[in-house]
Amino acid sequence: MIRPRRSLLFMPGSNARALEKARLLHADGIILDLEDSVAPDAKATARAQIAQAVADRGYGKREVLIRINSLDSPWWVDDLTMAGKARPDGVLVPKVSSVADLTAIADRLTDIGADISIKVWIMIETARGVLHAEGLAAASQDSEMRLAGFVFGPNDISRETGIRMLPGRAAMLPMMTHCVLAARAHGLSILDGPYSDIGNIEGFAHECAQARDLGFDGKTLIHPAQIEACNAAFTPPAEDVAYARKVIAAFAQPENAGRGAIQLDGRMVERLHAEMAQKTIAIADAIAAMGR
Numbered sequence: 278m279i280r281p282r283r284s285l286l287f288m289p290g291s292n293a294r295a296l297e298k299a300r301l302l303h304a305d306g307i308i309l310d311l312e313d314s315v316a317p318d319a320k321a322t323a324r325a326q327i328a329q330a331v332a333d334r335g336y337g338k339r340e341v342l343i344r345i346n347s348l349d350s351p352w353w354v355d356d357l358t359m360a361g362k363a364r365p366d367g368v369l370v371p372k373v374s375s376v377a378d379l380t381a382i383a384d385r386l387t388d389i390g391a392d393i394s395i396k397v398w399i400m401i402e403t404a405r406g407v408l409h410a411e412g413l414a415a416a417s418q419d420s421e422m423r424l425a426g427f428v429f430g431p432n433d434i435s436r437e438t439g440i441r442m443l444p445g446r447a448a449m450l451p452m453m454t455h456c457v458l459a460a461r462a463h464g465l466s467i468l469d470g471p472y473s474d475i476g477n478i479e480g481f482a483h484e485c486a487q488a489r490d491l492g493f494d495g496k497t498l499i500h501p502a503q504i505e506a507c508n509a510a511f512t513p514p515a516e517d518v519a520y521a522r523k524v525i526a527a528f529a530q531p532e533n534a535g536r537g538a539i540q541l542d543g544r545m546v547e548r549l550h551a552e553m554a555q556k557t558i559a560i561a562d563a564i565a566a567m568g569r
């Protein structure tokens with residue numbers, strides 16, 4: 278099943294108002310955070326609030342991820358134990374740098390008997406994580422790892438490496454492309470990181486369009502004001518969907534049955550374009566099924 282992942286909204290697990298508000302927001306998914314947006318003193322409260330919010334099952338068709346604390350923190354075991362019991366769609370693990378990190382998460386989920394439907398997502402946001410992205414993605418071939426996708430983390434990368442986050446992101450483009458290639462080589466999803474300038478919707482829209490063109494499935498968000506522009510950027514335009522249907526229809530014609538390439542509206546179209554058209558239609562249908 279294709280799942281739209283145009284927009285996944287982060288919110289601090291300690292913010293009860295945000296957890297409630299997310300039930301009505303038109304994001305494709307939500308990320309209930311226990312890590313950087315939650316102060317150390319508020320970790321236990323946030324954990325309890327997230328457990329309750331997920332148990333209430335009030336988020337409808339939105340994909341629900343819980344971001345736990347990193348493996349070098351004192352909180353991750355309690356976070357993961359709560360998440361295993363709460364049964365979100367997935368657990369997002371920050372600052373993963375090695376396959377050993379993935380194994381530690383998988384082993385803990387097995388130990389607590391977590392349902393196999395709970396997927397693991399990892400943030401690629403350390404220098405070692407970026408360098409090892411291909412090996413991390415390859416670990417998804419082992420189903421016990423539960424690995425479903427990557428989330429790019431520009432803030433932590435910038436913090437560790439000194440690579441600056443500037444408009445246009447020129448300095449980060451090589452590593453972003455590297456992460457997209459690693460994810461796609463192993464059939465994983467990949468989401469872009471957040472944009473902090475909440476008041477600059479125009480700049481945000483440019484960054485969404487850039488992420489889409491770089492091959493990301495969607496973007497992680499930090500504020501409800503970002504949802505609409507993000508969904509717009511990652512929704513296939515109606516004319517693309519209409520053209521995709523035309524490509525499929527053309528290859529379904531009996532006279533084209535044995536052909537690998539045809540001419541359509543003055544352009545060459547090959548069967549690989551028919552495959553891409555199927556994906557465009559599947560995403561458009563999945564978005565429509567979300568009622569958006």
Ligand SMILES: CC(C)(COP(=O)(O)OP(=O)(O)OC[C@H]1O[C@@H](n2cnc3c(N)ncnc32)[C@H](O)[C@@H]1OP(=O)(O)O)[C@@H](O)C(=O)NCCC(=O)NCCSC(=O)C[C@H](O)C(=O)O
Pocket residue numbers: 286287288289294295296298299310313314400402429430431432433434470471499500501
């Ligand atoms: C950034 C914020 C702290 C701003 O909060 P606030 O000042 O309260 O914003 P507003 O007054 O404009 O809020 C208006 C209403 O919207 C609700 N709201 C705000 N943010 C969210 C949200 N994220 N989810 C759901 N609802 C939200 C407010 O409650 C208001 O509601 P109402 O009462 O009806 O008026 C805040 O936006 C925030 O905390 N954002 C998320 C921060 C976060 O999760 N950060 C972690 C992810 S980013 C990251 O980790 C970086 C990554 O790892 C990397 O390395 O790059």
Ligand SMILES: [Mg+2]
Pocket residue numbers: 313371400402430432433
């Ligand atoms: Mg981070």
